[in-house]
Amino acid sequence: QVQLVESGGGVVQPGRSLRLSCAASEFSFSSYAMHWVRQAPGKGLDWMAFISYDGSKKYYSDSVKGRFTISRDNSKNTLYLHMNSLRTEDTAVYYCAREALVAMAAPLDYWGQGTLVTVSS
Amino acid sequence: SYELTQPPSVSVSPGQTASITCSGDRLGDKFASWYQQKPGQSPVLVIYEDNKRPSGIPERFSGSSSGNTATLTISGTQAMDESDYYCQTWASSTSVVFGGGTKLTVL
Numbered sequence: 001q002v003q004l005v006e007s008g009g010g011v012v013q014p015g016r017s018l019r020l021s022c023a024a025s026e027f028s029f030s031s032y033a034m035h036w037v038r039q040a041p042g043k044g045l046d047w048m049a050f051i052s053y054d055g056s057k058k059y060y061s062d063s064v065k066g067r068f069t070i071s072r073d074n075s076k077n078t079l080y081l082h083m084n085s086l087r088t089e090d091t092a093v094y095y096c097a098r099e100a101l102v103a104m105a106a107p108l109d110y111w112g113q114g115t116l117v118t119v120s121s
Numbered sequence: 122s123y124e125l126t127q128p129p130s131v132s133v134s135p136g137q138t139a140s141i142t143c144s145g146d147r148l149g150d151k152f153a154s155w156y157q158q159k160p161g162q163s164p165v166l167v168i169y170e171d172n173k174r175p176s177g178i179p180e181r182f183s184g185s186s187s188g189n190t191a192t193l194t195i196s197g198t199q200a201m202d203e204s205d206y207y208c209q210t211w212a213s214s215t216s217v218v219f220g221g222g223t224k225l226t227v228l
Binding site for chain 2: 047
């Protein structure tokens with residue numbers, strides 16, 4: 001069974017940095033594009049970032065472009081999200097998600113359990 | 122920026138049909154996916170490419186799309202279907218967008 005396990009969340013002060021990890025198992029990680037999606041408390045899903053299977057393509061939402069960086073290490077089956085200049089509005093549960101191998105408008109077919117990031121002084 | 126609009130809430134009686142809409146500019150020209158999220162849990166994909174069901178998703182879940190609207194239909198709604206539902210599409214080749222979510226109440 002596909003497994004995605006996020007880690008690295010916690011309480012951080014505004015303006016500081018944090019790195020999230022997503023450990024993947026039970027599938028060929030290096031063959032799949034991956035995404036980060038967040039959900040603020042009591043709010044909806046908010047797409048953050050995409051990375052292609054080989055790391056050559058990266059896309060970001062306007063709200064995090066220039067502050068967050070998505071990366072991956074296929075030798076470690078791990079996805080990362082480096083978050084800089086954190087703001088109180090970045091407080092959310094952060095999910096990593098696998099993009100399905102379909103030709104068009106690929107959905108996110110597996111999600112991790114999420115890791116909570118709280119930005120507060 | 123591209124937006125997807127969903128009704129905040131939908132109510133349905135057990136055994137009846139629930140329909141949840143998702144509106145976006147020329148959404149019918151794109152593909153829509155739908156996710157179910159129960160309280161405290163991660164989202165689960167229930168429909169992709171407008172009307173396809175992943176393995177393990179009950180047949181009572183179906184989808185359709187035309188014009189500016191995609192629709193998730195749950196036939197014979199059960200109490201276990203009470204959840205938040207989110208639509209999603211690719212706004213462009215480099216951007217993903219989710220709808221605001223719809224809380225389905227089965228009463």
